[in-house]
Amino acid sequence: MKPIKRDLIKPFGALALGVLTLAAMAQTHAANILWVSDNGTTNTFSGPGDYPDGGWIRLLQSAGHNVNRYNGPDSQNTRLTAAELAAINTNDLIILGRAMNSAAFQNPQVIDWNVNITKPVLTINAYLVRASRLGWCTGSTMIDDTPTRVTAVDLNDPATAYIFSDVAMEGNTTALPYDEAIYRNTSQILEGPVTGGRILATANFIDLGGTPRQNIPIIMEWPAGTRVRGGADVLGSYRMYFAGSSREPAGGNILQHCVENLTPTGEAMFLRAVEIALNSGVAPFDPTWPVGFKTQPQSVTVVENSLVTFSCVVTGAFPRTLQWQRKDPGGDWTDIPGATSATYVMPSVTPADDGAQFRLFAQNNINSLFSEVATLTVLRDTT
Known part of the structure; x- marks a missing residue:
């Protein structure tokens, strides 16, 4: 179910937002x-x-x-x-x-x-x-x-x-x-x-x-x-x-x-x-529905000291486990401590973050998978 765009939508600030939209789990009645x-x-x-x-x-x-x-x-x-x-x-x-x-x-x-x-x-x-x-x-x-x-x-x-x-x-x-x-x-x-x-x-x-x-x-x-x-x-x-x-x-x-x-x-x-x-209180919900990605996270380019948010809309049967991972140039994938929700926020990126890659691991009782990789590019502030 995709909400329509309306005339009165307020922006939520100048965020660099990597949005991941996942498939709906049931057809609309x-x-x-x-x-x-x-x-x-x-x-x-x-x-x-x-x-x-x-x-x-x-x-x-x-x-x-x-x-x-x-x-x-x-x-x-x-x-x-x-x-x-x-x-x-x-x-x-x-x-x-x-x-x-x-x-x-x-x-x-x-x-x-x-x-x-x-x-x-x-x-x-x-x-x-x-x-x-x-x-x-x-x-x-x-x-x-x-x-x-x-x-x-x-x-x-x-x-x-x-x-x-x-x-x-x-x-x-x-x-x-x-x-x-x-x-x-x-x-x-x-x-x-x-x-x-x-x-x-x-x-x-x-x-x-x-x-x-x-x-x-x-x-x-x-x-x-x-x-x-x-x-x-x-x-x-x-x-x-x-x-x-x-x-x-x-x-x-x-x-x-x-x-x-x-x-x-x-x-x-x-x-x-x-x-x-x-449905009189009953969810049109399949407890055997696996997690899955309809679209993938987008790479983001920002100026240093900017706030960056990667956000995922995760569907699939509960309970679900989520874990954001990061890979720096020349390094291996590692879990980001505390990044266990659908949104990962970097309050202020620095040149040291340039080239870092991010992906989300999602798992439920049916399956597990990784999203595709999003790359963060950080430009130096020359002003």
Whole structure:
């Protein structure tokens, strides 16, 4: 699954980046997905349309999915009709967007979203999973993040491993942030899931107010049958939360300013999470999948004192062993101490590094192999 390029992608600095992209481990399941937001006509099903939150739909379409819209009743006191529920449940997956007023997701309408929708539901909206709305989490404390890397809770878990399998990692944390700084950034919820749910990924960041935050849940899931909303509702099917989308600026409009804000790292993770949700929490993952290289590391030429990063996106069944190796001119290949993640950073290269070669060793229970060799050329700074 290759994320599309978007208009709002922020660069991550002037790094000399050798990127190694590895093959995806499963084919995308092209699905019928219903995108729910307040864009469009109230109480109406429609095509994708052209709205500010359309970046999410285009991302899903880029993965081969067929996406339509639904704008539900504005009042929490208005229940979904039998016809509306039937139409919603014809889809393979329902995604609750960020561009909507969460007030409608209270009693009694909330019963329909929790109980009477029997197809998998994924939401990117932290405001919806609050205890005071859908009730999937134990609290309702909202914070806004700054662009953050994401940490997998357990890469030996197949679903978690699948979500992270197509992005560059440093240990169990993404090498790059998953979201971008747009308006008030991504809204996050402080509290975790109710009993029966579980956290797949977390993040540490300094929130928009300047407070350091630790282990904030970024991806969570709840199986069908989980009791939510203080035990009042029993989930009619699988549910997932993947924190995403910008928050509108002060005085802004959710319909205009709640837009797709994922980096390429976040987009790759999101599309994988969609596949997990489509399978009701089961990863389309082959435990016998070997490690393999689709492309190879690129040689890099930089001026002395520059930072150089070699980064690999490693796929294949977990557990995996990674080890960067270096060979100086006239020397032998040796392991680089501590370079055991998918990314190897040289903070400041010198002329002594000129001509050094680098490769990555990858191994799982199925096979092992080396990447091709990347050569580092260091030019003297004559300024």
